[in-house]
Amino acid sequence: MPKLPKLPAPPLPGPMQNPPPRPGDGNGPMTPLEGAAQAGITVIDWVDERTSLSGAARWMMFRKVPKGTNWFYTLGSATMFAFLNQAVTGVFLAMYYRPDASGGAYESIRYVTNDVFLGQFVRGMHKWGSSVMVILVFLHMGRTFFFGAYKYPRELNWVIGVVLLILTMVMSFTGYLLPFDQRAYWATIVGVNINGTGPLIGPYLSDFLRGGSEFGATTLSRFYAIHMLLIPGALATLIGAHLYLVAKLGTTAPPWQKAQTRAELREAEV
């Protein structure tokens, strides 16, 4: 395995390269703004001296990107932003939601929508945000595929991405039941029965999802626990792994970008 050339350390952008002027160095007394900036710098320095996090932050943020990087490359970050939106709005919805199959679930959602200040807005952000996230996930997957960014050495990243896609779908499926209105209930019945049509293990899959052979008291709680705890934990972990691999391996140039090889390596045209 030939030794690959080591890239230089990630550079700092221009304004950050020189040490900032210290207050009181002949610039006059410290202005309040300078004072506030100094206070912030002191706090960050205190943390950085004990964690070395600034090195990691610089590694993550000031990466080199290839020539030709365009707006398509923002789809991954957009998906993560949609996920963060879902997580935050989901946490606030969880403060009001009651996973009670005998009517409490529907009532809690009605309360959030009608009686809570900005409840309809937060619920709407969560509901539409899920559609936005699914669309962005597919666009991001398409971009990665058509740009060939799944090839060596990024195959593991692609596999993690597919697992993330499946987890996103499971989130949509489990979250759909939670309002517990007619549409949610019957869509879940149909969805779980579709699982049952798989030969041999299908019936057992349906039973596992439903928590029994009939839609029962534990089904809603099950879906809620999967939606709130199990999958978000897995999603957060895998997104972390996905981002780490992206930073470590770097991004690829778009397929229309020709590599600029060194003159002495090119074969002579005859």
Place this chain on the structure above:
Amino acid sequence: MADKRSKHKSKYTLDRGIPGAFEGETVTRRRFMTASAHTAGAIAASSFALPALAFAFGPIFKSSPHRWETVGPESMFSENNYTPVVITLQPGIGEAGKSTAYIRQFNPSIDTDPYDRGTPYIAISSRCAHLGCPVRWVDAAERFICPCHGGVYDLLGRRVGGPPVRPLDRFYTRVIGEDVQVGPRFSVNSELRRFSPRDPGEPLDGIGQYLYPSRPGAQKL
């Protein structure tokens, strides 16, 4: 270095040339220590993981007891038309546990299939055999029609159109005094032969009954 790949490797560490070995030792102290630490860790992890797994998978194997539910007096039901009644499939969760059954008196001139014997009343489930949507008995067409994907069933609940894969499920019925009671559910194949209840979408003809086995949680009939 001693030949580590010899076919008859001695079980004594002294013979295997491991440093620090003493006479008669088969397992080194390091291996013993490592193995015990791993075992203790495995026991500790299983002590919370196994109950949690059993908790998650337990409901698959739990079966609820057979319940009989009174749905009305005998006078409420006729011989050649269906009367819908509301039954409770799962007690304790309010409306979500209720379903509709269509009840008709057993009519020897209509119910002629050789397997179709024994129940005094025919109780047909409204659960469509395609994917579980509630079907509706339409009197004018004398058919059960499913609104979701267009499944159509005839008077006996047999599929005559659309995507369903088997006839509608039925319930056992009995008469106690004046009242008609509805009992456990069972599934039928296209010849109206009875099977343990299956989920919608699972065919029962031919190889179907083996390909889609009855699950532990559903009552065996």
